[in-house]
Amino acid sequence: MNKMEQFVKVFAEEDKEYLVNNGYKLLNSEKNGNITIYTFKNDSNKLTFSKEDRERFLFTNILNF
Numbered sequence: 001m002n003k004m005e006q007f008v009k010v011f012a013e014e015d016k017e018y019l020v021n022n023g024y025k026l027l028n029s030e031k032n033g034n035i036t037i038y039t040f041k042n043d044s045n046k047l048t049f050s051k052e053d054r055e056r057f058l059f060t061n062i063l064n065f
Contacts, residue, residue: 004042005060005061006041006060007027007040007042007060007061007063008039008041008042008057008058008059008060009039009040009058009059009060010037010038010040010056010058011035011036011037011038011058013036019038022047024040024041024043025040025043026040027039027040027063028063039064042059
């Protein structure tokens with residue numbers, strides 16, 4: 001990975017709360033069928049994501065509204 005992805009997308013309420021509690025800014029939430037997708041600004045000053053986090057969260061440079 002050469003450039004940090006600007007956004008983190010999560011698909012579970014528990015993951016959303018985890019990022020909110022760690023100071024991440026929620027930018028957007030959208031419904032896709034029965035799933036709510038939460039989009040956060042990826043602030044590298046907040047957390048260093050573990051390998052497990054990188055598997056459960058989606059890191060992207062694409063922002064949907």
